[in-house]
Amino acid sequence: MRMCSIASGSSGNCIYVGSDNTHLLVDTGISKKRIEEGLKALDIKGDELDGILITHEHSDHIQGLGVFSRKYEVPIYATPGTIEGILSYSGLGEMPDGLLHPIHTDEAFTLGDVTVNPFAISHDANEPAGYRMECDGKSVAVATDLGKYDEYIVERLKNLDAVLLEANHDIHMLEVGGYPYYLKQRILGDKGHL
Ligand SMILES: [Zn+2]
Numbered sequence: 522m523r524m525c526s527i528a529s530g531s532s533g534n535c536i537y538v539g540s541d542n543t544h545l546l547v548d549t550g551i552s553k554k555r556i557e558e559g560l561k562a563l564d565i566k567g568d569e570l571d572g573i574l575i576t577h578e579h580s581d582h583i584q585g586l587g588v589f590s591r592k593y594e595v596p597i598y599a600t601p602g603t604i605e606g607i608l609s610y611s612g613l614g615e616m617p618d619g620l621l622h623p624i625h626t627d628e629a630f631t632l633g634d635v636t637v638n639p640f641a642i643s644h645d646a647n648e649p650a651g652y653r654m655e656c657d658g659k660s661v662a663v664a665t666d667l668g669k670y671d672e673y674i675v676e677r678l679k680n681l682d683a684v685l686l687e688a689n690h691d692i693h694m695l696e697v698g699g700y701p702y703y704l705k706q707r708i709l710g711d712k713g714h715l
Pocket residue numbers: 577579644646666
């Protein structure tokens with residue numbers, strides 16, 4: 522099993538996770554072209570993907586979703602709240618029927634030979650989720666945009682071979698920096714970022 526960050530940060534997030542037989546993306550917050558280039562570097566084609574897992578509907582996580590999924594018709598998995606958020610995203614465009622599949626936090630499901638365990642995260646979005654994925658005794662997890670962590674999160678991130686977390690602010694730099702007050706409060710809050 523391998524995990525590779527194709528892009529991360531506030532300009533766009535896209536992570537590849539897969540086994541020899543199953544290829545998944547977590548989030549598609551970059552352009553279709555950049556997703557294709559990232560996959561190509563991993564020797565994978567868009568039409569070989571088995572699923573796209575979405576963590577939440579902020580544009581830096583779904584920007585490329587409409588264009589990419591229209592071209593390759595890859596099934597999309599997200600919580601009902603996130604699906605609602607995706608459908609109301611203005612940059613989405615027309616979605617082919619039957620591509621969006623609701624999944625629920627703490628209810629595992631399988632895609633090919635990968636078991637996916639979605640878990641709830643604290644972030645200012647509509648029912649955001651992180652994903653723990655297991656295959657052949659190996660496990661990895663993606664937990665980006667986490668406002669805080671607690672027992673529940675620690676439990677879900679135990680015994681992993683790799684985890685992709687995001688901790689993108691320095692409290693002092695943020696406080697003295699030029700962001701407006703509301704944005705500083707949002708980033709520092711329990712529903713912002715670590
Ligand atoms: Zn976000």
